[in-house]
Amino acid sequence: MSEIAEKVFADRVLGKLYGYPQCCVDFYVGSPPDALRRTKGFPGIRLCAKCRDKELEDVVTDLNSRRICPQPFPMGPTEEDYQNLMSDSRFTTDEQAWLLANKNRVVPPEDPFHQLLLDFHRSMNELNANTEASIAAEPHRENFFQAVRELNGDEMIGVVLNRIHKAMHARVVEQVKAGYLKV
Numbered sequence: 001m002s003e004i005a006e007k008v009f010a011d012r013v014l015g016k017l018y019g020y021p022q023c024c025v026d027f028y029v030g031s032p033p034d035a036l037r038r039t040k041g042f043p044g045i046r047l048c049a050k051c052r053d054k055e056l057e058d059v060v061t062d063l064n065s066r067r068i069c070p071q072p073f074p075m076g077p078t079e080e081d082y083q084n085l086m087s088d089s090r091f092t093t094d095e096q097a098w099l100l101a102n103k104n105r106v107v108p109p110e111d112p113f114h115q116l117l118l119d120f121h122r123s124m125n126e127l128n129a130n131t132e133a134s135i136a137a138e139p140h141r142e143n144f145f146q147a148v149r150e151l152n153g154d155e156m157i158g159v160v161l162n163r164i165h166k167a168m169h170a171r172v173v174e175q176v177k178a179g180y181l182k183v
């Protein structure tokens with residue numbers, strides 16, 4: 001297969017995995033990168049002229065109805081899903097072989113910040129719920145419970161900022177080492 005044919009094949013397998021409409025997949029593989037950049041879409045897919053004006057809810061419902069990926073749009077397959085995808089009979093033998101050889105394109109790399117922010121969000125919600133419950137149980141201690149919430153909240157924000165700062169620092173060091181940044 002030529003390089004271009006390989007890229008088109010890969011895009012079509014991924015389109016099938018994610019349940020993208022055939023019209024949008026055809027549009028995607030048939031358009032130059034410049035045109036795609038200017039087109040409305042989502043990560044990995046651009047919508048064809050016919051689908052562009054659809055409501056987001058209709059697009060999501062449509063994608064999920066055709067999707068082979070067990071995770072709903074816009075989530076990619078997990079490590080566990082990946083094992084089962086290989087043998088899904090909706091894929092041809094060639095498609096299964098491609099999936100097997102291209103795990104890095106099928107299972108999204110773990111984003112440490114994504115998890116970090118989700119954890120942060122969950123902890124903040126818990127903190128707020130605990131504070132409300134404490135105030136409801138002992139209203140005369142409200143000022144104290146509010147103070148505890150503020151102090152704990154600040155500490156959690158500090159943890160998040162610290163992690164982001166460290167990662168940015170590591171990234172700059174990487175770029176300097178690779179010669180992209182001059183010091």
Ligand SMILES: [Zn+2]
Pocket residue numbers: 021022023024025047048049050051
């Ligand atoms: Zn379309």
